[in-house]
Amino acid sequence: MPEVLLIKDYAQQPAAWAAAFADFDLEVRDWDAVFGGGDGGDGGDGDGDGVDGDGRGDGDGDGGDGDGDGVDGDGDGDSRGGRGAGALAPAEIDYALVWQPAPGALARLPNLKLIFSLGAGIDHLAGDGVLPPGVPVLRMVDAQLTAGMTEYVVYHALRFHRAMPAYEAQQRRAEWRLLPQVAAAERRIGILGLGVLGGAAARALATLNFDVAGWSRGPKDLGIPSFAGAGELPALLARTDILVCLLPLTAATAGILCAANFARLPAGACVINAGRGGHLLEADLLDALERGHLAGAALDVFANEPLPPGNPLWSHPRVAITPHAASKTLPASSARHVIDNIRRFRAGRPVGPLADFARGY
Numbered sequence: 001m002p003e004v005l006l007i008k009d010y011a012q013q014p015a016a017w018a019a020a021f022a023d024f025d026l027e028v029r030d031w032d033a034v035f036g037g038g039d040g041g042d043g044g045d046g047d048g049d050g051v052d053g054d055g056r057g058d059g060d061g062d063g064g065d066g067d068g069d070g071v072d073g074d075g076d077g078d079s080r081g082g083r084g085a086g087a088l089a090p091a092e093i094d095y096a097l098v099w100q101p102a103p104g105a106l107a108r109l110p111n112l113k114l115i116f117s118l119g120a121g122i123d124h125l126a127g128d129g130v131l132p133p134g135v136p137v138l139r140m141v142d143a144q145l146t147a148g149m150t151e152y153v154v155y156h157a158l159r160f161h162r163a164m165p166a167y168e169a170q171q172r173r174a175e176w177r178l179l180p181q182v183a184a185a186e187r188r189i190g191i192l193g194l195g196v197l198g199g200a201a202a203r204a205l206a207t208l209n210f211d212v213a214g215w216s217r218g219p220k221d222l223g224i225p226s227f228a229g230a231g232e233l234p235a236l237l238a239r240t241d242i243l244v245c246l247l248p249l250t251a252a253t254a255g256i257l258c259a260a261n262f263a264r265l266p267a268g269a270c271v272i273n274a275g276r277g278g279h280l281l282e283a284d285l286l287d288a289l290e291r292g293h294l295a296g297a298a299l300d301v302f303a304n305e306p307l308p309p310g311n312p313l314w315s316h317p318r319v320a321i322t323p324h325a326a327s328k329t330l331p332a333s334s335a336r337h338v339i340d341n342i343r344r345f346r347a348g349r350p351v352g353p354l355a356d357f358a359r360g361y
C-alpha cells in the first residue's frame with residue numbers, strides 16, 4: 001500500500017493537487033476522507049473553524065463529532081493506490097499538509113510522521129491542542145510562494161512610489177494635474193522581516209534602485225542596511241517612506257504596526273502589511289490616515305478574516321484591500337517541497353525547514 005498524504009485544501013483544487021503528486025509514490029487524499037464534512041476537531045459546540053474556498057480564513061466547519069475516528073467522508077474520486085476513493089481510517093494517514101486544522105484533529109491520526117504547513121506562517125498551528133506531541137512540523141518554503149509575495153510587495157511599493165492612488169482619485173474627478181515624481185533611489189523602503197519573503201522582496205526592490213533597508217531579530221548581510229532587534233527599530237522607521245511588514249506573528253511582533261511606530265515614520269509614509277492582521281492596530285492606522293500622517297496603506301491580512309463588511313477599512317479612500325491573497329501556496333510548486341522532504345524522511349535524512357514554536361516562526 002502506498003503511504004497517504006492528507007491535504008486540507010485538496011477539495012478546493014483536486015485536479016491540481018492530484019497532478020502535483022502524480023509521479024510520486026504516494027496516495028494524496030482530501031481531509032474529508034478521514035474527517036467527513038466536519039473539521040475533525042475535538043467536537044463540542046459545532047462552530048469549529050473550517051476552511052473556506054481558497055483554503056484561508058473562517059468557514060463553517062461542524063466542529064467534528066469527537067468520537068475518535070469521524071470516518072464518514074466519501075472521498076473525491078481522485079485518489080490513487082489500492083484503497084479506492086472512500087473513507088480512510090485515521091491510522092492510515094502518514095503525512096498531513098494543513099492550514100488551520102481544528103484543535104485535536106491531527107492528534108486523531110496515530111501514525112502521522114510529518115506535518116507540513118500549507119503556509120509560510122506557523123501561527124495557525126500554534127493554538128492549544130492543535131499539534132500532536134512529537135511529530136515534526138515543516139514550514140512552507142517554496143519558490144512560487146516567494147515569487148508571489150515579491151510581486152505583491154513590488155506592485156504596492158511601485159503604486160505608492162508613483163502616486164497611483166492619487167492619480168486614480170484625480171481620474172475619478174476628471175482632473176489633469178501632474179504630481180511630483182521622485183527617483184526610486186530617493187524613495188526609502190523599510191522591510192520588517194528579512195526572512196525568506198522579506199529578503200526576496202528586499203532584493204527585488206533594490207534591483208529597481210529603491211533605497212531599501214530591513215529589520216530582523218539578528219543582523220543580516222544582504223547588501224542593504226540591516227537593522228536588528230527592538231533597539232534599532234526606531235532608526236529603521238525614521239528612514240522609511242514605504243514600510244513593508246513581512247514578519248511572522250509572535251508575542252514580540254503582535255501590534256507592531258501601532259500609533260507609536262507610525263509616529264516614528266516620516267509624514268506622508270505608506271504602509272504595506274502582508275504579514276498577519278495581528279501586526280496591525282486598525283484604529284491606530286485609521287487615526288494616522290485621518291490626521292494625514294500616513295498617506296496610504298495596502299492591507300492583505302486582518303485580525304478578523306474575512307474582514308467584516310462593516311469594517312471602515314473597506315471604504316477608506318486611501319486603503320487598498322486584498323483578501324489574504326498576497327501569495328498563495330500553489331500545488332505544483334509546493335508539492336516539490338513536500339516530495340523532497342518525504343524522500344528525505346524515508347531515507348532517514350534531516351527534513352526541513354522545521355517550524356520553531358519556541359521562537360514562534
Ligand code: NDP
Binds near residue numbers: 194218
Ligand atoms: P521567515 O521565518 O523566513 O522570516 C521571518 C523574519 O522575521 C526573519 O527575518 C526574522 O528575523 C524576523 N523576525 C521574527 N521575529 C522578529 C522580531 N521579534 N523582531 C525582528 N524581526 C523578527 O518567514 P517568511 O519570510 O517565510 O514569512 C514571513 C511571514 O509572512 C509569515 O510568517 C506569514 O505571517 C506571512 N505570509 C503572508 C502571506 C500572505 O499571503 N499574506 C503568505 C506567506 C507568508 P531573523 O532572520 O533574525 O530570524
Ligand code: OXD
Binds near residue numbers: 118119121328
Ligand atoms: C502563509 C499565508 O503563511 O498564506 O503562507 O499566509
